[in-house]
Amino acid sequence: MNSSSTSARRFWREALSIWRLGMARLLPRWWQILLIVGVGAALVLLGSAWDNQLLQRIRQSDHEPLTLTAKSLSFWGDVIWAVMLAAVLFIVGWKFGCPRWRQIAWAILISVLASTIILNCFRLTLGRPRPTNPVADGFYGPHLRDHKYHSFPSGHATSAFAPAVAVAAAAPLIGAPCLLFAGCVSWSRLQLNQHHPLDVATGAALGSLIGLCFGSAVQGARFRMRRKKSRL
Secondary structure, three states: OHHHHHHHHHHHHHHHHHHHHHHHHHHHHHHHHHHHHHHHHHHHHHHHHHHHHHHHHHOOOOOHHHHHHHHHHHHHHOOHHHHHHHHHHHHHHHHOOOHHHHHHHHHHHHHHHHHHHHHHHHHHHHOOOOOOOOOOOOOOOOOOOOHHHOOOOOHHHHHHHHHHHHHHHHOHHHHHHHHHHHHHHHHHHHHOOOOOHHHHHHHHHHHHHHHHHHHOOOOOOOOOOOOOOOOO
8 A cells, every 4th residue: 555655656746747847848938839829820811822722732532541541540649649658658667667658658648738728728719710611711719619710720730749749859769650640640630621731830830849848858858948947
């Protein structure tokens, strides 16, 4: 009983450490988050016609095997894969007494949580219609419950790239296929006509920034983001 309690406290301390160190990197970069979303939104306003044309060039709506593949990628790429990978890494770290693998698992989960919260602050308030929405493109303001206006930024791209980059920063050999998978998930949203290219690009950039902050918090991370004093 004492051993289980000690292990639980150790795991909890590891999670708090990743959260604290990751947030110490993320919070001072609030302006970079605003910059990524602001530039993406400006490009939407200036080039929505180009964005829609590019989407039509990328999509192959009459290719059923590609569409089925995209549906599968969208299903597994929506947080599920990240939770599964985190569970595997945590179990490996627990069974073999390797705290670094457990830290990577925590970085995956926390980056997904942080990216989801930050993403929805923008997606639910900007109100860009999805490609399937028949209204004119643009920003329509807050639509908290109407899924048809949750196009920008892409939630799948953000929540796929955040854990992928977190893993890549801490363990590049594992992170490389994770980044490839995140790219495929982002493509799937275009193939399924759920997002525009700028939605996906903005989400990928946003998720990458968040993932790098928490991946840098892992002990012995290969790619580290410097800690800065908060400007808040």
